[in-house]
Amino acid sequence: MLRKLSNRYASKWLVLLFDSCIVAFTFFLAYLIRYNFRIDFDFAMFIKQIPFVVLGAIISFLIVSSHKGVVRFTGFKDVVNIIIGVNILATMLIISTFMSRKYEFHNVFDIPGSIIYIHLLLNIFFLIGAKFFIKSVYRSLVTDYDVLSKVLIYGAGDSGMITYNAIINDAKSNIEVFGFIDDNDRKVGKKINLLNVYHPKKITKEFISKHEIDEVIISIQNISSNRLLQITSSLFALNLKVKIVPAVQNWIDGDLSIGQIKEIKIEDLLGREPINIDNPLLIDEYSGKTILVTGAAGSIGSELVRKLTNFKFKKIILLDNAESALYDLQQELERNQINNVHAIVADIRNMVRLDNLFNSYKPEIIFHAAAYKHVPLMEQNPFEAVSVNVRGTLNVVNLSVKHGVDKFILVSTDKAVNPTNVMGATKRIAEMIICCQKNLENCKTKFITTRFGNVLGSNGSVIPLFKKQIESGGPVTVTHKDIIRYFMTIPEASLLVLEAAAMGLGHEIFVFDMGKPVKIFDLAVNMITLSGLNYPDDIDIKIIGLRPGEKIYEELLIDGENTKPTYNEKIMIAKCKTIDIDNVEKLIKDLCLLGSNSQNIEIVSKIKEIVKEYNPNNSTYDVLN
Incomplete structure (x- = not known):
């Protein structure tokens, strides 16, 4: 009834x-x-x-x-x-x-x-x-009062009032607003719609217990991530659920509905402002173009493809050797009625196969996201790291020059900066291959490198790992209590790559200003709390020691790379570090000639000969130092 x-x-x-x-x-x-x-x-x-x-x-x-x-x-x-x-x-x-x-x-x-x-x-x-x-x-x-939730709204300004009205105007919300929280002394102690405004210091465990508060909704527009992290940490310590009101530009038709108030996510606690790119140049850049994405089924590659489908492209070629993941992406695009997309199962190590594909599709822009990226695995399998990250990259680069591709965009990583592991060192060599194209005569292709930190939620990254560990009852494993990392979301990383392609004139390294790095231990604590559990009572954190080749902290710039700003304050340009091109090309050729029967130490020593700043750390290759 x-x-x-x-x-x-x-x-x-x-x-x-x-x-x-x-x-x-x-x-x-x-x-x-x-x-x-x-x-x-x-x-x-x-x-x-x-x-x-x-x-x-x-x-x-x-x-x-x-x-x-x-x-x-x-x-x-x-x-x-x-x-x-x-x-x-x-x-x-x-x-x-x-x-x-x-x-x-x-x-x-x-x-x-x-x-x-x-x-x-x-x-x-x-x-x-x-x-x-x-x-x-x-x-x-x-209203079903048996499931009524009592909440406090953090923020007694205009946004807080809009949130209050959205709640009371939704008869199905089952939410009772108990009051407001604000650190503005001029508001504290006053009433809004007969509800008290409390100072954050007033919100204690005793206060929460006495008034049976269930959750807090943070309703502050343009709040900095550092401030958000500070507020949520104090609320999590009180065992409160925390939700957040989205930015006003994300409200539906300019109005806030209660359905838009979401549980706070780990992306909201990165300690920096998210990157937003709204560049009309991108429309001209990709309209009517044939675009090849290598590693298209991966985390970055697939998101790049999704972003590219927003433009009026001519063709998109999805290239990957991961058959199942590539099929899933193809089916997703078909469901969304995206046409002129060609999924190709191929390996970038096969030069003949690649050459045929270039002849058939004639790509104008290439996003090279194919790579082996897992640090511990590549420490044990340096030959495979070289074969894909170095030889595979060299194949795609050489064919780009041969077929007159307009732009080639390399997706790199902060682990390529002063690397301490095989994966990072091979990605640094991939960057050096790009730098070696600088002196080519009559080369039409503009080579561009993008370099960024860890990507939240990517395959094998720390976030999915922590989620699985929490779901299984713990413990959450952290390699070192002081280890820190830069983070960005998959959409942010993809936007950066697209922006770099439009902005790049050739031989730049685009580096994203990622703000302050995040302490992995704190990230683990926040994820446990976001799961509705307590550390260490419900889920413990176990320190297991640094893995082979792992750094305590990452860097974004190599010594000798000077940066300059762009029109987007979050993106900087670093010029390729000066290298002896002839010598580097010879050394890379020798490295690629090593066979699968070569000893790991032999392969890694060749890598170190090319990448002088590579210093193996906490691995069997430390003897090379």
Whole structure:
């Protein structure tokens, strides 16, 4: 019964009739008040005036469309409409009275001014009061109080009030707002809609227990990530659930609905502002182009493809040797009715196969995201790291030059900077291959490198690992208590790569200003708390020691790489470090000639000969130092 009631809405004409009846009643009440609650007035004349007043009310309400509002969702805008409507009615009655007296019209239109003003005030009081009374009754009928959640809103400003209104206007929300939290001393101790504003220091475990608070909704626009991290950490310590109101630009049609208030995510706690790129140059860059993405089924590659489908491309070629993942991406694009996408199962180590693909599809832009990236595995398998990250990259680069590709964008990593592991060193060699193309004569291709830190949620990254460990009951494993990393989300990384392609003129390394690095231990604690558990009572954290080749901290720049700003303050350009191109090319050729029967130490020693700053750490290759 209640569910059916919650899905039904009163007709707008019924609302108009209801409002008109209230206007008629208040008109009678205005006469009673004016004549001291005695019927000492011309009652017959009053009866004749009623139709005129009601007609005026109907016209006024139709003008402001107050009858179209859903009564159960009555809010500030509806109140404003009602006030405007009754003022229009009062103005009409004043004008009719003036004209009646001046031109001696029928005295039906001659209404005393005192009654008009009393009527105006009564209309405001009764019409608004009736709407909020009906809203309150409806809410009490359809709300299931057994599952009612009591919340505090963090932020007593405009955004906090909008959040409050979104909650109270949603009869199905099952949420009771207990009060507001704000650190502004001028607001603390005051009331908003009869609700107290508390200082954050007031919110203690005793306070939470006494008032049975379930969660806190953070409603502060343009809040810095560091401030958000500080607030959430203090709230998590009180065992409170934390939700956050999205940025105003993400509200649907400019209005906030309760469904948009989400659980806070680990991406919100990175300690930096997210990157947002809105560059019209990207439209020109990719419109009508044939684009090849290597490693298209991977975390970065697949997101690059998704972003590219927003442009009017000519063709997109998805190249990967991971058959299942590539098939999943192909099916996703088909479901979204994306045409002119070709999924190719191929290996970048196969030069002949690649050459045939270049001949068939003639790509104009190449995003090279194919790589082996897992540090511990590549420490044990340096030959495979070289074969894909070095030889594979060299194949795609050489074919780009041969076939006159317009732009080649390499997806690199911060682990290539002063590397301490095989994976990072091979990615540094891939960067050096790009730098070696600088002196080529009559080379049409513009070579560009993008370099960024760890990607949240990518295959094999720390976030999915922590999630699995938490789901299985722990412990969460961290290699070192002081280990720190730069983080960005997959969409951010993809946007950076697309921006670099549009911005790049050739032989730049684009580096993203990733703000402050995140301490992995703190990240683990936050993830445990976000899962509704406590550290160390529910889930413990185990320090297991640095893995072979792992650094305590990462860097984004190599010594000798000077940076300069771009028009996007979050993106910097680093020029390729000067290298002996002839010598490097010879050494890379020798490295690629090593066979699968070569000893690991032999392969790694060749890598170190090329990458002088490579210093193996905590691995069997330390002897090379």
